[in-house]
C-alpha cells in the first residue's frame with residue numbers, strides 16, 4: 001500500500017494556501033509536517049482526509065484492495081476537535097465510531113487500556129479533562145483499522161506520560177505497516193520519518 005501526493009494544492013476561501021506539495025509513503029513510513037502558524041499544515045491534512053477539496057494535483061492510495069479503495073477510506077483523521085458527543089459516555093462514543101468506521105480492530109476496553117483510561121468508560125465524555133478527551137480520541141484510532149493516521153497536533157493537551165504512551169502507539173502502528181502524517185510544533189518521538197516543512201520562515 002502507498003499514499004502518493006503529487007504537486008498538490010490546497011485553497012481556503014478561494015486563496016491558494018499551499019501548492020506544489022508532494023510525498024510518497026509506503027507501509028511503515030511516517031511524515032512530520034512542520035512550519036509556522038498559518039503555513040497550511042491543517043489545511044494539508046484536511047485535503048488529504050478528503051474534508052477539503054483538492055484544488056490541483058494527484059492524491060492516491062495504491063494497492064489498498066477492496067478494503068481501502070480510496071485515500072479517504074484508508075485514513076483516520078484526528079483533528080483539533082475531538083468529534084465526540086459530550087452527553088454520551090466514553091464507551092458509547094467509541095462504540096459509535098467503531099460501527100461508523102467498520103473493520104473493528106481493538107475492543108472498546110482494549111483501546112481504552114492502551115491510553116490508560118479503562119476505568120472511565122462509563123463517564124459522560126463531557127466530564128473529562130482536556131488531556132483525557134484527547135486520549136479518548138487517540139483510542140478512536142484503534143477501535144477500527146485504517147492504515148493511514150492523519151494527526152493534527154495530536155499531543156496538544158497531553159502530559160509527559162501520555163505523550164510517551166502515544167509515541168509508543170504511533171511506533172506500533174508504523175511497525176505494523178501503517179502510515180502516519182502528523183502536523184506538529186512538538187517533537188513526537190518518532191525516528192527515521194520524513195519531514196515536510198511548510199511556509200517560508
Ligand SMILES: Nc1ncnc2c1ncn2[C@@H]1O[C@H](COP(=O)(O)OP(=O)(O)OP(=O)(O)O)[C@@H](O)[C@H]1O
Pocket residue numbers: 012013017035036037038039040041042043044183
Ligand atoms: N475556514 C477558513 N476560511 C478561510 N481561510 C482559512 C480557513 N481556515 C484557515 N484559513 C487560513 O488558511 C491558512 C492556513 O491555515 P492552517 O490552519 O492550515 O495553518 P497551520 O499551518 O495548521 O497553522 P497552525 O500552526 O496555527 O495550526 C491561514 O492563513 C488561515 O487563516
